[in-house]
Amino acid sequence: xxxxxxxxxxxxxxxxxxxxxxxxxxxxxxxxxxxxxxxxxxxxxxxxxxxxxxxxxxxxxxxxxxxxxxxxxxxxxxxxxxxxxxxxxxxxxxxxxxxxxxxxxxxxxxxxxxxxxxxxxxxxxxxxxxxxxxxxxxxxxxxxxxxxxxxxxxxxxxxxxxxxxxxxxxxxxxxxxxxxxxxxxxxxxxxxxxxxxxxxxxxxxxxxxxxxxxxxxxxxxxxxxxxxxxxxxxxxxxxxxxxxxxxxxxxxxxxxxxxxxxxxxxxxxxxxxxxxxxxxxxxxxxxxxxxxxxxxxxxxxxxxxxxxxxxxxxxxxxxxxxxxxxxxxxxxxxxxxxxxxxxxxxxxxxxxxxxxxxxxxxxxxxxxxxxxxxxxxxxxxxxxxxxxxxxxxxxxxxxxxx
Amino acid sequence: xxxxxxxxxxxxxxxxxxxxxxxxxxxxxxxxxxxxxxxxxxxxxxxxxxxxxxxxxxxxxxxxxxxxxxxxxxxxxxxxxxxxxxxxxxxxxxxxxxxxxxxxxxxxxxxxxxxxxxxxxxxxxxxxxxxxxxxxxxxxxxxxxxxxxxxxxxxxxxxxxxxxxxxxxxxxxxxxxxxxxxxxxxxxxxxxxxxxxxxxxxxxxxxxxxxxxxxxxxxxxxxxxxxxxxxxxxxxxxxxxxxxxxxxxxxxxxxxxxxxxxxxxxxxxxxxxxxxxxxxxxxxxxxxxxxxxxxxxxxxxxxxxxxxxxxxxxxxxxxxxxxxxxxxxxxxxxxxxxxxxxxxxxxxxxxxxxxxxxxxxxxxxxxxxxxxxxxxxxxxxxxxxxxxxxxxxxxxxxxxxx
Numbered sequence: 033x034x035x036x037x038x039x040x041x042x043x044x045x046x047x048x049x050x051x052x053x054x055x056x057x058x059x060x061x062x063x064x065x066x067x068x069x070x071x072x073x074x075x076x077x078x079x080x081x082x083x084x085x086x087x088x089x090x091x092x093x094x095x096x097x098x099x100x101x102x103x104x105x106x107x108x109x110x111x112x113x114x115x116x117x118x119x120x121x122x123x124x125x126x127x128x129x130x131x132x133x134x135x136x137x138x139x140x141x142x143x144x145x146x147x148x149x150x151x152x153x154x155x156x157x158x159x160x161x162x163x164x165x166x167x168x169x170x171x172x173x174x175x176x177x178x179x180x181x182x183x184x185x186x187x188x189x190x191x192x193x194x195x196x197x198x199x200x201x202x203x204x205x206x207x208x209x210x211x212x213x214x215x216x217x218x219x220x221x222x223x224x225x226x227x228x229x230x231x232x233x234x235x236x237x238x239x240x241x242x243x244x245x246x247x248x249x250x251x252x253x254x255x256x257x258x259x260x261x262x263x264x265x266x267x268x269x270x271x272x273x274x275x276x277x278x279x280x281x282x283x284x285x286x287x288x289x290x291x292x293x294x295x296x297x298x299x300x301x302x303x304x305x306x307x308x309x310x311x312x313x314x315x316x317x318x319x320x321x322x323x324x325x326x327x328x329x330x331x332x333x334x335x336x337x338x339x340x341x342x343x344x345x346x347x348x349x350x351x352x353x354x355x356x357x358x359x360x361x362x363x364x365x366x367x368x369x370x371x372x373x374x375x376x377x378x379x380x381x382x383x384x385x386x387x388x389x390x391x392x393x394x395x396x397x398x399x400x401x402x403x404x405x406x407x408x409x410x411x412x413x414x415x416x417x418x419x420x421x422x423x424x425x426x427x428x429x430x431x432x433x434x
Numbered sequence: 435x436x437x438x439x440x441x442x443x444x445x446x447x448x449x450x451x452x453x454x455x456x457x458x459x460x461x462x463x464x465x466x467x468x469x470x471x472x473x474x475x476x477x478x479x480x481x482x483x484x485x486x487x488x489x490x491x492x493x494x495x496x497x498x499x500x501x502x503x504x505x506x507x508x509x510x511x512x513x514x515x516x517x518x519x520x521x522x523x524x525x526x527x528x529x530x531x532x533x534x535x536x537x538x539x540x541x542x543x544x545x546x547x548x549x550x551x552x553x554x555x556x557x558x559x560x561x562x563x564x565x566x567x568x569x570x571x572x573x574x575x576x577x578x579x580x581x582x583x584x585x586x587x588x589x590x591x592x593x594x595x596x597x598x599x600x601x602x603x604x605x606x607x608x609x610x611x612x613x614x615x616x617x618x619x620x621x622x623x624x625x626x627x628x629x630x631x632x633x634x635x636x637x638x639x640x641x642x643x644x645x646x647x648x649x650x651x652x653x654x655x656x657x658x659x660x661x662x663x664x665x666x667x668x669x670x671x672x673x674x675x676x677x678x679x680x681x682x683x684x685x686x687x688x689x690x691x692x693x694x695x696x697x698x699x700x701x702x703x704x705x706x707x708x709x710x711x712x713x714x715x716x717x718x719x720x721x722x723x724x725x726x727x728x729x730x731x732x733x734x735x736x737x738x739x740x741x742x743x744x745x746x747x748x749x750x751x752x753x754x755x756x757x758x759x760x761x762x763x764x765x766x767x768x769x770x771x772x773x774x775x776x777x778x779x780x781x782x783x784x785x786x787x788x789x790x791x792x793x794x795x796x797x798x799x800x801x802x803x804x805x806x807x808x809x810x811x812x813x814x815x816x817x818x819x820x821x822x823x824x825x826x827x828x829x830x831x832x833x834x835x836x
Binding site for chain 1: 451690
C-alpha cells in the first residue's frame, strides 16, 4: 500500500530546521583538530530574536482574539476585509491590479501557497521547468504530484546584474513539453534577482509556448541598495497564466505566525481554495489579522531592516571570499550560497562537522539541486555572532581541504 | 493541463463556512410566506462567542511570542516539549501508550492531520472504506489521491446504543480490497458513538484483512451523560496500523488557532512529517503553545461545557421531533443531523431558503454522502438563539412540505 519511492523523494533528513532529529553519528572519527569555541548560530533560518517582528503584530493578533468568532472562522480563502486591504497594497507593490474578491488567497505560510499552486496546476505526467539551484521544495512538490521536473541551469556565480538563467535551456524545457515554470525571485538559495531583460525573455517564451508561471517572490521586499526588481506579473502575461506567492515571514520576522498569500489568476485561486478546504481548511483565523501590519510598517522601518541585513551580507561576503569561497553577492533576501573548495570529506559529513565542531548549522547545497559543493546560510542573524560563525566556517574549510 | 474532474469532486460550493461566497440566486421566486424575524444563527460551525475559548489560551500564546525564535521555529512535527506533554495526556485519555518522540505530529488544524494521514496511506487505485454518512472531506481526500471510496452504510436513526454501522458491508469492502478504514467517532454529522461491540468487530475485521485504521476522534471529549466511548487504538490493533486524529478546536472553542494532532504509528507519522514539509512546513509556531492548555483545563470546566451542550441538544431534539423531523440523539459532539420530510423544493434550494427566510445557516446532508433529505447543524451556539432558529427551521419545513 505504501509507495516507498514517493516518500523517499520527500526526504527531510537534511532539510532546514530538522537538524535536531539528526544524529551527529560517528562524525568524531572524522574530526581534524579541536572544537572551535563560540556561540551556536543556526543559519538554517533567520533569527527572529535578532530581528524582531513588525511593530503591532501582537496587538493585531490580540484584537482578533477579542473579535471572536468573526475572525476565528473566515472564508477558506481568508478574511474578506483583510484580503481587500492586501489586494490594494500588493497591486501597488507589484504594479498590476489584484482582485480582492477573486484573485487572492491566504494560506498557512508561503509553503502552503506553493503547495496549493503546484497541486492546482500539476497533474501526473506534466513537465515543469525548475531552475537549478532553486528552493528545495519545488522539485519535491512536482515529483509528489507525479510531474517531471525539467532542470534549467543558472550560472549564478558570474552573471550579475543578471540572475544567470540559461534561457536556451528554458526554451528547450518548453519545447520538451513543460507548460509550467516555477521559480523563486530572488532566487533561493543564491539571492540572485532576475533582470528586466531576463524577465522579458521568460515572458516571451511563456507566451510562445502557453506556459503558466508560478513566481515565488517571498524575499522581494528585502532589496539591497542600487538593485532593481521586475515583477513578472506586471510585464505582459495574460491574467489567467500567472500566480505570485508572497508572505510576511522572513523580511518581517513574522514566520511564527505562518502566513502566506497567493495572488493572480482567479481560475488558479479558485482551485487553490477548493484544495485548501481539504488540506488545512483555512489559514489560522486570528493569525490572519497580523497581515494588517504588512506593507503597513512605520516609515523607515523597512529601509533600516535592509541596511542592517546589507551590513551582515557584506561582512560575510568578505570573510568567505578572503577565505577562498566563491560567493555571489545576493541582490535581495537573506541567503548566501558559498562554494566550497574540494574537501577530504563528503558534503553531508562536512555539514555535520560544522555543527559539531564550529557551532554553525547550515543547509547542504544538495537540497537545492545537484550542488554538492555549496552550503546555504540565512544571514538574518545577530551580526557579531554571524561574523564569528562565518570565520569558524572558513577555518573548518581550510582544515578539511582535500 | 488542468484536470477539471479532479477539482469538480472538490467542490466547496455547499461546504460549511463558504456560504458567504454563495449567491442566494433567485430563491425569492420559490418563497412561500414572509421572512421570519430573528437573529441569524450560523449552524455551519460552533459559535466561539457563545462558548469561549479555554482559560489561559491567550496567555500561552503571548508567552510563546515572548519566547521568540525557539517557539517560532519548531521541528516540522511540532515543538518537542509540547509533544512530550501531549503524549502523556493523550495516552491517559485513550488508554494506550503514545510515543512523544516518534508517534506524534502537530498540524494546522485537524483537517491538516486528516489530509496528511490520507496522503501518507492512499495511493492511486487504493480502495478505502468510508462510512455513509461521514465527514465530507473523507471522500474528497480519497478521490483527490486517486483512491476509490467504498461506501459502508450506517443505520444511524435506529441503532443507539450502537452507532449502526453495517458490519457486513464493512467486511464486503475489505473483501473487495479496501486496506484502509477512515472514520469519525463520534460520527460527524450524526453524533453516533461506536459501541465497544462495534469497535471490537471492526478490529477483528481489520486484523483479518490487514487493514490500517484512520480514526478521527475530534469530538470524543464532548461525551454526554451516561455514554461510554471506546478508543479503537487501545483495543488490540498492532501499533503500526492505526493513527488517531484529535485537536483542541470545537469542544474547547480553540478553532481560531487551527491546531490538530495525529498520534499512533511511527511509520505513518514519519511519512506525515515528510509531507508536512512540502504542504505547510509546520503548524504555526506560536499557536502550538496553546496546546499546553489542552487536557489541562480547570477542574469542572469540561463537565460544565458538556452540560451546557446537552441542554441545547435536548431542546433542539424536542423541537425537531415534535415538528416531525426524525433525529438521532447525538451521544457526543455538537452536531445534529435531522431528517426532513419530502419537500416541494430541492435540498439545496431549501438550505438557501432557510438562510434567506429563517436566518439559519445549515449544511446540506449531501456533503456527507447520499443524504438528500438531511441537514447538519452544529448546536454549539447561544442557547436562546439556537432554540428560536430551530423553531424557524421547523416552521419552514412545514411551509415547504411536498
